[in-house]
Each structure stands twice: as structure tokens, then as C-alpha cells.
Amino acid sequence: MRKVYREISEIAGNVITVLATGVGNGELATVTAPGFGSLAQVIRIMGDHVSLQVFSGTRGIPTDAEVRFLNEQLRTPYADALLGRVFDGGGRPRDGRPALDGDLIPIVTPPVNPAKRIIPRNMIRTGIPMIDIFNSLVESQKLPIFSVAGEPYNPLLARIALNAEVDIIVLGGMGLKFDDYLYFRDTLEGEGALSRSVLYVHTAADSVVECLLVPDTCLAVAEQFALEGKRVLVLLTDMSNFADALKEVAITMEQIPSTRGYPGDLYSQLAARYEKAVDFEGAGSVTVLAVTTMPGDDVTHPIPDNTGYITEGQFYLRNGRIEPFGSLSRLKQQVNARTRDDHRTIMNTMIQLYAAYKESLEKQSMGFRMSAWDHKLLKYGALFERRLMDLSVNIPLEEALDLGWQILADCFEPQETGIQTSLCERFMPSSSDEELAAACALDAPAVSPAG
């Protein structure tokens, strides 16, 4: 049954209220008027007062606009032909090609039964040593990149996507700058990856409500591909824009805000999306990598804070590098025991020594006297930053581990690293810088790093 109404009783923010009956919560409607057309969704019913959120915003809606209820929930086309295509937040083609006629799938799907989940077990290699060695990304993980505006988080996402051994890439852009959209598209295309990607891009110029649809659409499509056995990587940038859109709608609906104006259900809203990351037993997987820009570089801001409570770790991108401190992949221990025998040792030792380097650096900046050990650490820190931390480094894990040993050998005697003798014998190359090694050996450290 189709129901058409022409009497809007209230317009506030992006929400209109019409007098209507027989309408279901969450149902879709079209709102049309001369020069205006948009989809809308029922978000509240009180008697015959039905409130709808208008996807393209309410600007220009007359009170006699036609509201036609469609008796269906939000759905999006799903077909293999999605690959290689670009859509906007509302699911309309953005690439000038015809709309897709595939099956329609609901964009809000029920949660996965926890009893059907399995413990993640496959590492996703990215070619970025700071990830592969120190905080391995794992298939089915949900992980945000915490960053501030101006950091190269989008290039980082693109790089990971291109290197990752996944079948399908789903990119969701929320409030994306048009240039960034073009960057993603061209990069994927240039590397021949567009044909295994589908892009849903809401740009800063589009309506706020459509921003809200992007994660759901991406994740619904990803989930469907995963059920068909595909390993899917979902990139969401920027989830802070999504959260701000939630806030805007909540305020329009006169909900009482909890912290700093954000709605009390921000946690649940974000979790509903991130928890779509899954490894299906006997089918594919969904891995979610998102960008969360931190307003004022403040990790206690409600968006990064709630995100951190939901995701399985985080990468801090600061000064163009993935910070070794603070960054954490909570799933790394599921995979890094099975890569190479020295993986965990290199991971721990190099970070501990880097922490010691930071201390030496601080002492140096305060004008304290530098010991021979401090000098070694300073050399080590510089090498580590240049040869491993730099984001332009793009090498496989094994090569990165070898490089790690090389850096250690260039700076330290084996016993100074605190690494088990047997591992040193197996993996540590002899120092390429004999002279320095000899010089440093004269003055053994007072503090040897714990093993």
C-alpha cells in the first residue's frame, strides 16, 4: 500500500513532521515538490505525527510537499557490478555511469551471533614496517587512525589498501574534500585497484544526513561480499564527520546531549558500525580501517574516546609518522607468533630501545651530560626514524625485520640489546660500522635495557 500525504506540520533542521498513519519506524519516503526531491526516513512516530529525516536536507521544502511512504526500509543495490563504481552518500552514481540494478539489500543488518565468530588468525601485510612489525593488522580487525587535520591519513589509507592482500576494497568517504575523493579514485585507478573497489563518497558539500548513510551502506555491501567468501577491507574516512552528523541530528531532535554536545548513544552508534568487522567461519571477512580526526589533538574528546573503547587498538599518526607509543594493535599477538621467530623480539626490543632513545634525547635537550650509551641511543633513534618509521618505507615484513637487525647491529653490541643469545646468533648481522662499534664497546652501558 502506498500512502501519500501533503501536509507537513513541522520543519526543523533536517527533520520534517507529517500527519500520517500506518507508517512503520525506519520506513522510507520520498519528499517531492517543484524543484525539490529527496528520500527521507521515519525516525519517530507519535500518534499520527510522523517525523522524518530528509536525506538531502530540508532547504526549500514547502509545507505542501508530497510525502510518499514507500513501505520499505533503507536498501542499496548489491551486485558484482558494484566493483569499479563510485556512488554518492545516497547511493546515486557519482561516476556518470547508469544506476545499478542489482538486488537490493538492507543497509542495516542484524548483529552477528557472537557464537558464530572465530578468533582472528590472518595477518594483513601492509608493507609499512611500523604496522607489520610493531602493530600487525589482522584480518577482521577494526582499527582507527587517530590523527589531526593536515596529517597524511588519506594517503596512508590508500597505501594500506593498495598493499593489503584483500579481495575487495570498499571506501566510504564522509565529508571528504573533493580533492581527496579525486585522490583516492585516481590512486586506486592508477594502481589498477579500482576494478576491485567500490566507493561511496559523501563530500563536504553534500547533505549532512547522507553522511550518516555512508558507513552503513559500505558495511552492508562489505558484509554481503564477505558472506560470499571475499576478504573485504573497508576504509572509512572520516568517522569524526559521521559523529558530528549524528550530533547535528540529535540536537535537531532535541535529545539531551551527554558530553560536549554529543548524544548519549554515540558509543552504541559507533559500535554498531565498527562491530561489523568480522571473520565468518567458512566464508570471508570484513576488516575496518577508519580515520578519526581528533579535534584539538585531544584523545579524550568524545569521538576518539568512544572510538578507542570500541576498536581493537589504534594507530596514532603524528608528524607524518605512525607513533610507536600509543599505537596499539590489540590483535597482533594472534598473528605475530607465527610470522618469524624473531618477530616478537624485534618488536619489543626496538621499542624499548626507542623509548630509551627518547629519554636520552630529553636529557640532551636539558643540557645533561651524554654518556657513550646515550650516544649509541641517539644514533639508534635517528636510524630507526629514518629507515623504519618513515612512511615512505615500503618493504615486506621479513625485509623489515632484517633491517631492524641491521640497525641494531649498526648501533649496539649483541649483549647491549638484551636479546637472547641464540636469536642474536641466528639473526644479527655483524656491524657494518666497525669503528663505532669498537668505540662504543669501550664504555659499556650502566643501564642495559630489560630483555
Add this chain to the structure above:
Amino acid sequence: MSARSGRVIGVNGNLVTVEFDETVSQNEVAYVTQGDVRLVAEVLRVRGHYADIQVFESTAGVQAGDRVEFTGELLSVELGPGLLAQVFDGLQNPLNVIAEEHGFFLPRGQQVDALRRDTTWEFTPKATPGDRVRAGDTLGVVTEGMFEHRIMVPFATEGVVTVAEVASDGACTVTDRVAALEGPGGARHEVRMMQTWPVRRPIRCYAERLMPTDQLVTKQRILDTFFPVAKGGTFCIPGPFGAGKTVLQQLTSRHADVDIVIVAACGERAGEVVETLREFPVLTDPRTGRSLMERTVIICNTSSMPVAAREASVYTAVTIAEYYRQMGLQVLLLADSTSRWAQALREMSGRLEEIPGEEAFPAYLESVIAAFYERAGCVRLHDGSTGSVTIGGTVSPAGGDFEEPVTQSTLKVVGAFHGLSQRRADARRYPAIDPLDSWSKYPSLVPEHDLKMARQVLTKGHEVEEMMKVVEEEGTSMADFIVYLKAEYLDAVYLQQDAFDPVDGATSGDRQRHVFAQMAQVLAAPVDFPDKNAARGFFQSLTQTTRDWNTTAMDDEQFEALQRRLSDMLCEVTGDA
């Protein structure tokens, strides 16, 4: 089923307003029906002929005019043999059964029996006709895994009644009649093996509540020695994200010396439950030699599952805990995270347009939290045996700030505070419990005066550390420097514990007493050194040797040798060798 019904007139998220014809009761269960989908709900507020009900599932598609059926029953759980080793959602639907029927996803509007109706249990009668009994008294027993599971006089029974009949030995299902009771007026009540009980009402069929004094050993040294928990007591673990709340609860759920562990995964990650779910069946409980799963019940309402059911899940969990306490068992309930439950309350309160308190939490948050923790306790049952429910909840404060309402309300009612510190977690000093801020009101397993000294060393050591940041090592006196090194030593080898080491990961109470005595000697020793490098060097090797000791089993011959070595090392620097 009662025929009372009503019609939906409003939908706002999971709050549905219903116009009803006859009567409704506060908190009764209602179903919003749409074809064969029945969405469970609970009455939250009644105004005139309108009832506001919270629907425990997604309300997508619910329309004005949809029929609502009222059941007359409060939100309840099924209690009987077969709860152990199960995984339930917040409303006690068994997730494995749902998985068998529905595959990967959780369907909407499906209710499944919590207890299997087709399993049979060998019933052994314990009461005889003519016995005078009260609610909670034992009528018979069945064997559930390693426990003698009591089949009890229904908890709702009032006063003293007479046993009219008891089934003889034999196999029964949970719905089989196992006894009949006769009330004062000659009214007969049939007793089945299974009973139901409303989750929001505590089970109080005991003689008296006792002071929690027996220590609940978790095998985490920093907890048992410094911030102990008592059986029947309460504790909370607040901490910023990533500080180690879940890991600590997982360790506790494995090692705690209790009979039964109820894990309530409340609004957190599904992946974390999966670890427990997949690992417990293959891990053996050292106390019993049987699989850990056999003593565990998991209530799992993770973050993407319906929010309102998250709120119910902690009550489902505590009711099951109380049920096993009635059998004279020691039960531990671990809830991760109580903040998610409080947030669910907040969401509903907002929809009800109640006047918000701090950070938009409802004004009654504090009393709700207090009432929940009040359900913990050590009790003496009518038959003289004792049972306990211990509750430990994690708290996830917004921004990691402990001043927020959930942390503060919780701190007012719990007996121990295990505060996790971001600084310690960043330094990978696990478990990252802050040794200076945390506290416990329960007695420790080590001598009070040793403990006091250890605390003093930790406090003083911290002060010296802060001072050294300004005046450098050179500006610090030798005496101060030694206190600092002692504090660091105690931290490194006692407060910190390697969760992944098979020996160090779990330290028994006996071992803690033994090792702590050694620690006390080191802390009290009047050590002296020619210079700071020598002092540091000494404590470094002492740390290394003590770590080796920590990873050596107590019955290993090396254990004593290492301890002797530690004592010798100490003698050398105190000069009284």
C-alpha cells in the same frame, strides 16, 4: 496467557508508547507483535491509558496500531540444571541454539528456551513426604558437571509448607514434576526441576548475610596482596581504554578460586567474548582438572546487540549467580563494562524525557548502581552451609576521567577499587593497577605490618622519582636513591606479573605469602653501596634473579636454590653474611 492487550501509538527509538484498554502492571513484560515476529518489551512507565515500554530489540518497522500483548509477568530467567557452560544473550536466549537455527546472524523477535527441554538429569530425592520446608530448601539433587545441583523449593514460596510428594530416583527433564508441596490451606503446588525468577528481584532465601571475610584469591599478586577481594564482596576496575580492564577480568575468570564464574559481557566487543568462548572449553581448571567452561556461564550482550537488553543482561547475570549461591557455592560475577549498562539507562532516560543529572545520566543512577552491587554478599543458608556472590565490574569512564558519575557512584558502594592507570599501561607495567591510588577494605593474605612497610616504600619511592626529574640522580641522596630502587624492584618483580607465563601468570595464595616474606626482607634490609651505579647494578641483578624465581614452579628444585641465591645476594650488600 492473559488476554490484556493494547496498540502502539508512538515509536521513539526503542521506546514505544502503547494505549491499553484494561490494566497494566509496572515492569511487566509485553510483546509488540508484527506477524510472527514478537518483540520483547518491558513496561517502564504508565500514564493514564498510556504505557511506555522499552523494547529489547530493534523497532524498525513498528507502526502505530501494532498490537501489543501484556503477559502479566516480570522479566524473568529460567533457573535449573543446564545453565553452566552456556552462552546466553542478555535476555537468556542461548546463542548456540540460535546459531544452529539461524546461522551467522541474530534474528529479531525470536525467543528460545534457555534450558534445553530434551536433556535428562538423574534426580536423587533429598526430602521425604511430610518434611516441613521453606523457599530455597533442598528437595533433591542432580549432578551438573562437577556440582551437586540442588533442586530447591521455589523461591517464591511463602512461609513453611509440607512436602506432599517427591519423585524417586530417575531421569527427569527440567519441566518434569519432581515434587508436590502443600501450603497452609491445603493448597498444592507442583514443583518442577526448573523455576523462573524475576531478574530485578534479589533471591533472598537464606538465614542471614555474613560479613565477607574469606579472601577470594585471584592469583594476581597486586590484587591479592595489596588490594584484596573477599568472597561475597565487591570491587570495581575503572580505567581508560586499552589500560587492561578486560585482560584483567579474563585472567580473573580463569584463575579465581571460586566454584562458578558468571561472565557478563555487557556492551563491549564481541571478539573478546569469542576468546573466552573458544578457549575455555580447552583449558583445564587446575582446581578440578576439568574444563574451565564447566564452571562458567557467559551472558553476552555485546555492543552491537540491542542496547536495552544490555541493561537487562547484568540482572540476568546476577540472578543466575544468586541461584548458584543458594546451593552453597562460591560464585564470582564479572561484568565488563558497567558503564555500557549505565549508558543504556541514560539512553532510555533521555527518551522518557526525565530530568537529566550529571553528564545526562539519570538522577537515579547512583541508587541503581548501589542496588546492583548490594546483590553481592556472603550468606548462611537455612541448612547451615554458606554461599557467596562476589561482583566485580569494570568501569569505562569518558575520557579516562574518574570524576565522572558512573565511576563515582560505583566507588561509593564497592569494597575495593582497582584503578587502572594510563601511565602504567603505556609503560607496559601490567597489570596496570595504580598501586598508589587503588584501595581495598578487605584483609590481605600477607601480614599487615609487612604490607604497611611495602606501601611506604612505594609511596616514598614515587616521591623520590618525581624529585629526581628535577634534581637528576646526582642531586639525590644515597638513602633516597635506595628507596627508589627498592620501590622499582617491588614493582618489577611483584606488582607486575607476566600474564602469558605459565608460572608467573597465576600466583597461588601460598606462594604469594612465601614470596612476599622474601620481598619484605629486601625492603627492610639496610643495604649500602659505594655509589649509585653499584646500587643500580645490584638491584638490576636482583630483579633478574627474582624474575627467574617468579617463573620457576614452587615444586621445581630450582625454586629453593634461586631463593637461597636471592638471600645470598642480599647478605653481600648488607654485610652481615
